Structure formats: structure tokens, C-alpha cells
Amino acid sequence: MSAPMSSEAAQAIVPALREAIREAASLALPFFQAGGHTRAKIWSKAGGSPVTEADVAVDTFLKIRLSALLPEAAWLSEETSDDSVRLGHDLVWIVDPIDGTRAFLSGHPDWSIAVALLSGGEPLLGFVHAPATDRFYEARAGAGATCDGRPIAVSALGALDGARVAGPKPMIDKLSRGATQNGTAPTFVPVERVPSLALRIARVAEGVIDVGLISQDARDWDLAAADIILREAGGSVSMLDGQPTRYNRPEPIHGALIATAHGLRDQVVGALDGRA
Missing domain, CATH: 3.30.540.10 (Fructose-1,6-Bisphosphatase, subunit A, domain 1)
Structure with missing residues (x-):
């Protein structure tokens, strides 16, 4: 061992x-x-x-x-x-x-x-x-965290309105519905699809994406490297209840996840579980 x-x-x-x-x-x-x-x-x-x-x-x-x-x-x-x-x-x-x-x-x-x-x-x-x-x-x-040797940090955005959101459309739609207040839905800035999940999370870390949404069935190898990059840049990859991801389990498979700056995490969690 x-x-x-x-x-x-x-x-x-x-x-x-x-x-x-x-x-x-x-x-x-x-x-x-x-x-x-x-x-x-x-x-x-x-x-x-x-x-x-x-x-x-x-x-x-x-x-x-x-x-x-x-x-x-x-x-x-x-x-x-x-x-x-x-x-x-x-x-x-x-x-x-x-x-x-x-x-x-x-x-x-x-x-x-x-x-x-x-x-x-x-x-x-x-x-x-x-x-x-x-x-x-x-x-x-x-x-x-760095990109090409230069320090990177997450976006300082403090509200979901105007957020650059990347991920599967059903999750984006659910986030929008959950964040709607007094009949007004937040306006999200469209982000071109990022096929590599690791890159999607890394772009949250460097502040060019505010919220990364991840559908269920991602594996440890999709997440772990980018997770530490995001953590060190001021954010986290977490489950929909806000709990951190866990690695090296018998089945290295994850449910739906979110990748955000710490300043947006509670809002995203609340919107996705219906509390916002």
C-alpha cells in the first residue's frame, strides 16, 4: 500500500x-x-x-x-x-x-x-x-492553478443573471427555471459546447465560463485533474447538493455535477434543487 x-x-x-x-x-x-x-x-x-x-x-x-x-x-x-x-x-x-x-x-x-x-x-x-x-x-x-505558466482564477461574477453557462441543455433549462424569481428568468450568456469535460471545468477555473454543468455518468478520469485545477483557482466541482466529489471508489462513476466559483455555488445548488 x-x-x-x-x-x-x-x-x-x-x-x-x-x-x-x-x-x-x-x-x-x-x-x-x-x-x-x-x-x-x-x-x-x-x-x-x-x-x-x-x-x-x-x-x-x-x-x-x-x-x-x-x-x-x-x-x-x-x-x-x-x-x-x-x-x-x-x-x-x-x-x-x-x-x-x-x-x-x-x-x-x-x-x-x-x-x-x-x-x-x-x-x-x-x-x-x-x-x-x-x-x-x-x-x-x-x-x-496556472494556464501556460500564468496564474488563473475563477470569475468574480456574483449573480446568475448574465452568467456564462456551459453544459447539457436540459440542465441549463432546469437551472434557469430554478433561478426564476417573480416570473423573471435569469439571462444566461450562451457558451459554445466544450466537448472535453476536463476542458469545460478548466475554463471555469480560468474564468471564461461561470457555471459548468455536468450530466450524470462522468467518470473519475473525466474529472479529477480539472477538479484540483478548479479548486486551486477558487471554485469546486460538487454534487447537486453542494457536497464535494469523491474519487477512487469501487465504481468511479458520478451523478450530475456542477463546476462553479465559490461565489456562485450556493445559488446554483439552490436553483437546481428548487430552493432558489
Whole structure:
């Protein structure tokens, strides 16, 4: 069983981790066709979701490199069969080799590589890299969040009216209904759909989206890396009752979630559960 890791100890592996993620991106990019269909071979997983040879190449590469970097850490990723041994480990890598595979397939730039390190069930390190636009978000517990090396912070917006809201339309409609007061619904600013869930949350962290809504069935690998980035930028990913997300459970599947700045969370929670 691995032992918990301090934020300071985690900092020592950050340079090598950045390098590994950029090398992984170099494996995926040759298969990506901006505005066109991927060059990669494609097949369907159980349940019908697509996977490409790029997903598998990135997953394999990162598993080898990250396991060598921190041998005591267990592993959970979208493209590797789950091993329950992770439940007995305090250190766990959580990886999505390509978050937003359908975007990758179709030539949309909003796909990402997401890597998190959990310690004691909480994200300690988080990296979300968007290779097509060369954006690199990262955070370490207690050390703040950055994008391309520059500090980022959530929006200072204090009211839902005028909020930039991204997510599935049914959840946006429910938020609007719940926030309606005296017959007047808030006005939301439309945000173009962000296919990568990790990127959607990262954009809340950098303040270009005020509220990110997440439908049920997201997995740990969709969330953990961006979660720590948002936490360190002044926000949170939480359940609809405002409780924080929990990771490395036997079934790494989540219900509907919200990603917001702390200043908007209570309003969003209240609107979605009918209390607003």
C-alpha cells in the first residue's frame, strides 16, 4: 500500500510529469486533422463509445512513464481494465488519454489529455493539456492553478443573471427555471459546447465560463485533474447538493455535477434543487 504524499514532495515530480504529457500529446497529434476526420483507426468499446489507436497509444505511453515515475502509485484510466488493487492505495494515477474522443475524431480542437494524482482519495496534482490549441493547465494542492505558466482564477461574477453557462441543455433549462424569481428568468450568456469535460471545468477555473454543468455518468478520469485545477483557482466541482466529489471508489462513476466559483455555488445548488 502506498503512503500519502505531501504537496511539496509532489512538486519534485512535476517537471518530469509535464514532459511526459507533452510527449504523449506528440503521439496523438499526428492522428488529429483540424476540421476533418481523424487518420486514426477507430473501433467501438462495450456500450458503443468510440476509441482510436491514438487513445490506446497515449494510455500505454503514460502508464509506462508514470508508473516508472512513481512506482508505488496505482492506476485508473479510461482505456485500461480496472484493477481493484487501487482501492488499497493512497496514491493513484487517474488518467484520460484523450478526453473528448468524438471531438478528436471530427477535427474539433477541444480535446485534452487529463492526468491527476490522488493522495488519500483527494487530487494532489492535476494537468489538463489541450494539444490542438497548445493550452496547458495545471495545479498542485495548496500552490494555485496556472494556464501556460500564468496564474488563473475563477470569475468574480456574483449573480446568475448574465452568467456564462456551459453544459447539457436540459440542465441549463432546469437551472434557469430554478433561478426564476417573480416570473423573471435569469439571462444566461450562451457558451459554445466544450466537448472535453476536463476542458469545460478548466475554463471555469480560468474564468471564461461561470457555471459548468455536468450530466450524470462522468467518470473519475473525466474529472479529477480539472477538479484540483478548479479548486486551486477558487471554485469546486460538487454534487447537486453542494457536497464535494469523491474519487477512487469501487465504481468511479458520478451523478450530475456542477463546476462553479465559490461565489456562485450556493445559488446554483439552490436553483437546481428548487430552493432558489
